[in-house]
Amino acid sequence: MERLFRTPTKTRECMAVDQVQLEAALSAIIEPELGLPLGQIGLLREVTSRRRRVRIEVALPVAAWPGSDELADEIHRVAGSVPGVEEIEFDLTVMTDEERAALRVILRTEMLGAASPDAAAEGGHDGHGHAHGGDGAAAAFLLPDSTTRVIGVSSGKGGVGKSTVTVNLAIALAESGHSVGLLDADVYGFSAPKMLGTDHDPIILGDVVIPTSAHGVKCLSMGYFVPDDQPVIWRGPMLHKAIQQFLTDAYWGRPDFVLVDMPPGTGDVALTLAQVMPKAEIIVVTTPQPAAQRVAQRSAFAARRLKLSVRGVVENMSWFTGDDGRRYELFGAGGGQTLAADLGVPLLGQVPLVNAVRLGGDEGRPIVAVDPESDTALVFTDIASKLASLGPARVYRKELSLREG
Template sequence: MSLEKINQALATVKYPGFSRDIVSFGIVRSVDFQDGKASVSIAITTSDNSIPPAIRDSVEAALNALPEVNEVDVSIVLSASKKASQSNGAAPAEGIPGVKHVIAVSSGKGGVGKSTFAVNLACAFSQILEAEGKKAGIMDCDIYGPSVPLMLGLSGRPYVEGDSLIPMEGHNLSVMSMGFLVDEDTPVVWRGPMVMKTIQQFSQNVKWGDLELLVVDLPPGTGDAQLSLVQTIPLSGAVLVTTPQPAATQVAKRGARMLEKTNVKILGVAENMSYLEGPDGSRQNIFGEGGGPQTASDLKTDFLGQIPLDQSIREGGDAGTPIVLSKPDSQAAKVFKEIANTLLAKVRS
């Protein structure tokens, strides 16, 4: 029997709590078949004691269903996070050295301005914390489309110190992004295991220093990057970014359900590109109306605020100076600061 047939059977085994299979998640390390015996090695990172036996049982059932298989040997290797004290979640308890709070920014859907939101939120946090003598940072986990360096006006390569990377500095933020590690026009064509490894390196092999808060910009979707992050870092919570229309809110809610399945607290929903304000103060609801508050209500979480559709937000991102810094008195900047204050109070409570 071919190994491809065994892999096809393994592709029917779902990771507990997810609709994706263990093969596409990249946790199947090796497969072998000799004299009727199928051997599978699986490597996972979890502190949930129920997950390894659930995967083992499902793999054994899938392979025993193959007529050619007489015996199944499943080897499961757990990473260091198995030692974590958080037995009720997927993330390790040890966290990122030196980092006190970690907030993920998620959208589920692309095109809603999530990275722009994350950058301005991080800048707002930085301003608030600077007054306390503390510091913030941002980790750009959008592996395939890193845009944080552009929006913060950063380029070049981070320094390497021993086995660790030293984050770049921009607008008083510590910053790490795949955009610093690849050429500007080079596509990142990676499968799940490489994505998982990079996110783990960003959290454990970067000298972040003493940060009161780290903002993590998640890529769109509910795949390898998101799962790797919640398995690697104990998040203080996540913020959902959506635009008002149903095409965005429906996907945002699916992303929220994924986070909830991994015991990540939803801190609230922010509505981006909510309205366009005319010179006379009138508002045009370009992308519809009410989607953000309704999403928050459906998820039983807080609605954090509405960020207007403002040309200056785009201009600030293109120029490398986010609107929170370039136009601090603008309505958009004020909303970002209000959201940052609200979130900071939530994670500190």
């Protein structure tokens, strides 16, 4: 009965902070880089309250943790919205080696989709014996029951806009609400970091690599690991190992899509992808002229020989619209349509030749991110939605088929 005589203000003044409620609220905040709740990954080192004053200490995995300002803001916002909280003392610090090791085990467990953290812990600080694809364990998103669609973007030759298409499609998929990773497997001609405009390097926690991200797309590229201007010379097995590590030692989370910027042509990387990611799908980028289309066709046939499912064709540099408003077909016409018909797959879209696309690539300001309403960005958005609505490829296995011998 007494309550009736209290004003709401009075109630608030008298209320101490509910410690359990405070901890629950903070623990549930999702850390954006890792996509996991703070409580699970051990970032909250201290949460205490005395009457209406709370003390929060957050330990970041490394000092240069991306997005730490935004994370601090979010923690303040959430703590401030807990009833009774009037003062927040906030400390941002860096994890100890032990805390980092514990986080590494948590991430490894997530990556493997393993039931027990022990399995991940056994993966070893020594760098031996941990789960590479070849050792029988695969990243969770590569397992047969994973819903992640891995889509290799391929072309017959370089310079047709494969990376441009990969980067803009990845962003378009992310903007339509999907979680997206971009693996730059073009180990000789890597360009994704620059094109996507990532502003930090991947973070390495022991044997776990945390991809960078920009425009909602997580990214890994050889470009982050080799010094500028240094030629990269890979032999087949090293290449295989590098790609495999990007997939099995990287914390990608459980993305809806992983787009793979493939090297041009039909080399070792396609073979590795086919081995490591048997469910991978392929889209082929070509320019409109018949010669380019024939080269692209070879790469599509090679993909099929590896049992990768070719899902569609993207024609790039289809036309240039002059100041007079007319379309000029600088590289000929019809290549994309012909290739799609030959392969029996849809032509997913035609991307015009636009200066803003090149500039965006050079400056790390992809057109889909910086000018999403432009005609060209809408072409990418449309391709992304067609790709999404195609659904995952059905994997045909000869031994499971009744009709095929």
